[in-house]
Amino acid sequence: MADERYVPGLENVVASETSISYLDVEGEEIVLRGYDLIELAGCVAYIDVAGLLLGGSLPDPEHRAAIERGLQSEYGIPEAVYDMLGRLPKGAHRMDVLRTGISALASYDGELDDPSEEANGRKALRLLAKVPQLVANSHRLLQGQPILEPRGDLSYSGNFLYMLTGREPDALEERLFDQSLIAYSEHEMPNSTFAARVIASTMSDMYGAVAGAVASLKGNLHGGANEAVMEMLSEAETAEELEAIMLGKLARKERIMGFGHRVYMRKADPRALLMKEALSKLAAAKGRQDLYDICAAGEAVMKREKNLYPNLDYYAAPVYALLGIPVPLFTPVFLAARTAGLCAHVIEQHARNRLFRPRVRYTGPRGLQP
Template sequence: MGAVEYRPGLEGVIATETAISYLDVDHEEIVVRGYNLLDLARQRTYVDVVGLLVNGQLPTEAERAALEQQLLAVADVPAEIWQILRLLPREMDAMDRLRTAVSALGGWDQAANSADPEQDRQSGFRVIAQSATIVANLIRVAEGGEPLLPDRRRSYPENFLWMIVGRDPDPAEVRAFDQTLIAYAEHELPNSTFAARVIASTLADLYGALTGAVASLKGRLHGGANEAVMEMLLEAGDEDGLERLIREKLARKERIMGFGHRVYMRRMDPRAQLLKETLAALVAQKGDPEGEKLVRMCQRGEDVMRAEKGLFPNLDYYAAPVYWVLGIPIELYTPIFFAARTAGLVAHVVEQHAHNRLFRPRVLYTGPRGLKP
């Protein structure tokens, strides 16, 4: 092997071509099939973004309405999936239960073993819808209750949030939740998307690729960060407490969850700015004193980290308090991340199967040689 450059964590390595999305750090823009993700979040709905990602073009109003009905029509989950989830230990991590359910879903898809891009797309819509139903009911079923089944009279985001919280959300809550789904929907090639593409590159099926993505997303260096952020905010209690906690963690050289990003090295994640605005608007609309305190806490933490480390918030830092104000249990924050990201993952599996090349990197060997048995 000739001279090669070793990049730990594959940092800066171009691993694939894609027409799905790109993080343009220089222009502080997340490009999704030609559109700025923040423009989509402010002007469109999550269902629009699903259509854009999976079908490759932004739907018209009529097409969006048809797609929303299509998703709601296939959102019911086979009864056997609930039976499987009931057999799992309650103390099992929610992402592990979700991983099991996503894998099992393939058993009720007659085309599950296909690596055909068009079949991926059709199965993908089903998984997008059913993953939301599963995520919304993870706690309810684990505690012995019956799942709250989809209500097709509601919009997709309203139905999803309604199944989670078990009450009628108001329009401002639905809009805030919808914006979080868009923010999480697609983000180029993070660990979970890379894992899905690596698995798909063997011509493994969509369900296998998505199962691997769930496993990847569980980690606190990836999807699990949003839960860690909320736990930190609750531990701190107030603005002074958060500043004190952050400074103590920094003194111990501990990682502060919700700050920094492999791509956004010295800039704020554009999605964090979006959800910062979403949080402020939601709290103002609700007139919630606890929510107002969270807004102040988050700003104090942001100020401290910028001054001390030159680091900026990532998406998880502001997604966590949005979910808290909406009344969503912390245990579901990362599963919701997956449910939202399923649209992007499906798009990547479709693209991988359409233009496939097996991923097979090499290593920089550092072990001994010449040993005799």
């Protein structure tokens, strides 16, 4: 007989065993294969974290160089894919465009239906190489701008930011952007990762699982929150104006994006603190202390009024704005960063698979006669 316990939203239900990551809420630590994510962000680059997530250990210099060579060898998007994306409506949501692009890329992968760990690892590398190009260049195409190819003289994160903004980043911009990618790289079992694992549990391919995660991440209750945060911040020129906007939203019982988290609840998201520090550095370098002060004021309002703390999206949004990243690309950038974590979960799911097949509690009528 099925266990009919009903947990709305599956809150605190353990759905998988994993060696990839864990949110230690009590210890205020995000564990990535034994390492503290925040500590990693302070001493290694995103490419190292991607290697850790996909390979199980931090790469040594020789392995790191091999990963970089592998990524560079997989750069490049088929012209037919770009041609198709360029024909989409200019106002298409960029996550819809990205989902379409990832689905199209699947057709060009000769190992698409090979679920072995070795083949999945190679597919993960291809996705890591190509997703940033899809994010940046599909937007450029729909804006009527020429595509930008990755440059051999730039790092992985430097290339991504270059393609997003059309200019070579300075050292501070590149490092802070890299830290944001680490912050977004993996976060245990949010909706999008669960969606990817559910799809992978049917033994569907990695591209399909990642495309499903894109659809999940689009929602403003998940990844789309960073765009909503920036839209709110853009309405205020002073801390006082932002406070008035927030108080108005609260009075109307509207949800304010960028605050609260299903897991952290009444604790600070460690990644938000990382990005708050990044915003402080970037604001100082660009003469935008006003933006930092406005964001800090908004944080104080929500702590005072609702006892809620900011999550990663609240401070990542203004960091991306100061880096010159177009707002419609905030969520696609999130997905690009999360690609390493998503692929790690697909590899793990395929390696020891169990099809997800939950039951329901039926609340409809019975015994009706036709």
